[in-house]
Amino acid sequence: MGGWRTHDGQHSDRQPIKRSKEEKQRLLQRLKDDLAATKPTVALSLRQALAKRIADLEAELLSER
Secondary structure: OOOOOOOOOOOOOOOOOOOOHHHHHHHHHHHHHHHHHOOOOOOHHHHHHHHHHHHHHHHHHHHOO
């Protein structure tokens, strides 16, 4: 049953997705928009997870300069 989730030539789920700087910037903007659009009823842990991902992406983009 090993490898049943992957397709021919696809990397393992454990491999990080390599994104270009432009893709990272688009993802960062989308995450910021999603966070701004969250309603107060959304779980605090979900908002914190979004905020952490945003901070991680911002730090990653700063380190690429």
